[in-house]
Amino acid sequence: MKFRVEREVLADAVTWVARGLPARPPVPVLAGVLIEANEEGSLTLSAFDYEVSAKVTVPAEVAEPGTVLVLGRLLADISRNLPNRPIDVTTEGNKVAVTCGSSRFSLLMMPSEDYPTLPTAPEPTGTIAGDVFTQAVAQVSIAADRGDTLPILTGVRVEVDGEKMTLLATDRYRLAMRELTWNPEATDASHVALIPARTLSETAKALGAAGSIEVALGGAAGGDGLVGFEAGQRRTTTRLLDGEYPKVTSIFPTSVDTEAVVKTSELVEAVKRVSLVAERNTPVRLRFSEGQVTIEAGTGDDAQASEAVESTLTGPEVEIAFNPQFLLDGLGAVGTEFSRLSFTQPSRPAVLSGQAEIDGEADTSYRYVLMPVRFAS
Template sequence: MKVSTRRDALFTQLQTVTRAASTRSAVQALSGVHLVAEEGRVELRATDMELGLRVPLEGQIERPGAVVLPARLIVDVVRALPGNEVSLELRSAEQDVEIRGGAATFHIRTLRLEDFPPLPELDDSDRVEVPARAFVETVQKVARSASRDETRPVLTGILVSASGDELRMVATDSYRLSVKETKLDEPLAAGFEANVPARALQELARIVGQVPTDTLIASVRTNQVIFEAGGVTLSSRLIDGQFPNYRQLLPDAYDHTLQLAGGEITEVVRRISLLAQKNAPLRLAFAEGELTVSARTPDIGEASETVPVPFHGEPLEIGFNPEFLRDGLEAIDSGDVLLKLISPLRPGLIEAADGSGFLYLLMPIRLNV
């Protein structure tokens, strides 16, 4: 195998594909990048057996072939190479690849090619075209609520449902719940529902942000999903298990519904959260016509700020995790927010006031007076 390409193009594509390479597998090949040059095209591949990436590379094939190289090392080498052009040539007898850039030459030992698993291919039978921007924006609204606790794997995913002209995504870590329903300009050719690892969808969002594409292709199979955007193919396992019925978690009615200026309340929460450290809650104290946001951390300090709000009735004080509250408010880009409350021990709901289909349910923290 021998391939020539531009150094900056190779470096950019390596930075993308190596995000899927394993950092802790016992199989060495999974910590590598699979470079394939065949049938007139060059492709870089990587997988940790849960997430897989296939990335095209512009280049000239002088001799076809395939090789697996250590991912981290090849990124560092290409980053450091002088010159604009780079060549990679497999030396079978030496079991290494010669990399030339400018006056520099590197010889890097290869990993076992036969240990690198095949990655799934897209076919025409079960593909659905989805507007890329709408899909990514929906992912970004809910992804923060997905759990990072691997002991409850079903909650580490985002439930993606698409049918007709609606795309819905749901994520929860049991402390908060995000729901985003997005109306599409045109109905989809087919529908699907799958619990996709949040990591895979966040990686897809990053890819769509880097490649010019209006449409992404989704293909949901029995235990895996494949996405294609701008020539990059991402495959991921699906998460087994029953995702919680989020509709049962939403209260039927609320005692207080307050329409607040989104930008103002978000800034107040950001400021006062600076003094909510060491698991200290952020306190929201509602009285007639006003809200006082406060925080206190022993041995560090305290802060408070009062803003006018349309609150009426008996005073109410409720505590929230400051980071979680901030995440919910920041997910609403602009305009007013609706804050719906029942009591200090019942969850609160943050909703976009413009009817854009975003809901954020947040469990309170019991306050010690």
């Protein structure tokens, strides 16, 4: 095998396919990236760990076609650090020579015949704008569980009903839901898929720069338990999580007693400052009154802090406490200049949504439900 490729092209391609390679693979070949040099002048790079697959095709000057398997992370590190000149790759016995200017590396070839066959992606289900998809996944995945106690809660539930797509995640302490429109292949499309949140988040970031992302929601029946994403020459699949997601939408309050609107950036800064004195796992208290919200942390002989931020109030005054990081996660996700917080009572979940103007309508396409924390009065 012998080919020449631009450094930036190879570095981007290897970094992308190698991003999910396991640090300690159960089988040594799973640490590799498969490189196929094709006669028509292109390289196809692939990686697969039995859960997530990634594949990308890039242009190259191919003198001798062939296939090799080399350590993916090592090749990614090398290609990123080479000078910005064309890279020549050739096979020499059981080694792969990588040459760029006066830099030369010799990598050990891994047995490509032992490499598993990449799964076939399900049939395309529809397309979605890259920027919309990336924002929606970021807004929702923050609420997914990061532990292993309940694996099903480490996923994002994606439901499709015609042109409407709903993303949902919860870790039992907060819940995030985003509704959006997309372009399904069939107007009566109906799918439910539970996708690992970490993988979905990485995929959205990697493909989000593309104008459009093709989504293949195969589901357990139609696609061998896989979901596929494709943008440009990048294609990836991931295995879906098994199990029935809990019916958590009943957490959304059916009525609202109090609503407050506050400038998002001001509340974020105030919560960050006040929470500096909050011990680990202790809440910040928010007291909403006419014209302002007062944020406090610390009690008794401990360090204490308080700050007031201007806000509007509709309904009776309310005092409530939240985990400061969970509150900041939600405020960071709304993506609007103002945030609206809706309450029933201090012991019930609060709903956070965004709005563009202080006296405008709430944008309920994204809702972040936050469980309050009990505090000593």
